[in-house]
Amino acid sequence: MKRFATANWQGSGKEGKGTNTTQSGVLSNTAYSYKSRFEEGIGTNPEELVAAAHAGCFTMKLSFVLGEAGFTADNIDTKCTITLEAGAITSSHLEVKATVPGIDAEKFAAAAADAKANCPISKLLNTEISLDASLA
Numbered sequence: 255m256k257r258f259a260t261a262n263w264q265g266s267g268k269e270g271k272g273t274n275t276t277q278s279g280v281l282s283n284t285a286y287s288y289k290s291r292f293e294e295g296i297g298t299n300p301e302e303l304v305a306a307a308h309a310g311c312f313t314m315k316l317s318f319v320l321g322e323a324g325f326t327a328d329n330i331d332t333k334c335t336i337t338l339e340a341g342a343i344t345s346s347h348l349e350v351k352a353t354v355p356g357i358d359a360e361k362f363a364a365a366a367a368d369a370k371a372n373c374p375i376s377k378l379l380n381t382e383i384s385l386d387a388s389l390a
Contacts, residue, residue, distance in 0.1 A: 274298060301336040301343065308346050308375045309334035315373035319365045320354060328353040346379060 259281070263272040273283040281298070289295025313332040320327055330352040337345045350366055357365075370376055 274303070301338050304343070304346070304375075305334040305336045308336070308348065308373075308379075311373040311375035312348055312369055313350070316350065316352070316366060316369035319368045319372075320357070323357075323361065323365060325354050325357045325361075325365075328355060343379075346376075 257277055259274060259276045261272055261274050264270055268288045271285065271287045273285055274281050275283055285297035286299050287295050287297055290297035291299035291301070309332045312334070313330050316330055316332075317327055330350060332351075333349045335345075335347045335349075336343055337347070348370060352362065354362060
C-alpha cells in the first residue's frame with residue numbers, strides 16, 4: 255500500500271504561502287505559511303500534521319495491542335505534541351487516556367509501551383529517507 259500527499263509553495267520562506275493536498279481529499283489545497291508554522295497564523299503546518307499522524311497511528315496500534323491481549327477499549331484519547339527547536343523536530347510526546355474494562359495499570363502500561371515502540375509512525379520518525387529531485 256502507498257499513500258501520497260502534495261505540497262505547493264510560492265514565494266520566499268517568510269512571505270510566501272503554500273498548500274497541502276492529500277490523496278484522500280481530506281486536505282485539499284489546505285493553506286500553510288510561515289505564520290501558521292512559527293507564529294499563530296491561520297492554516298496548518300508540517301509539525302501539526304506529523305502530530306496528527308503520530309496520535310492517530312499510536313491510538314490505532316494501541317487498540318490492536320489491547321485486542322491481542324484480550325481487551326477492548328471503550329475509548330482511547332491521545333494527544334501528540336511535536337517539538338520543533340532550532341530547525342529540527344526534537345521530540346514527539348504522546349499523552350494517552352483510555353477506558354479499558356478489566357485491564358490493570360501494569361498491563362495497560364505494557365500495551366501502551368508496545369504501541370509506542372511499534373506503530374508505523376513511531377518507526378518512521380527514525381527512518382531512511384529517499385529523494386528524487388529534478389528541475390521543471
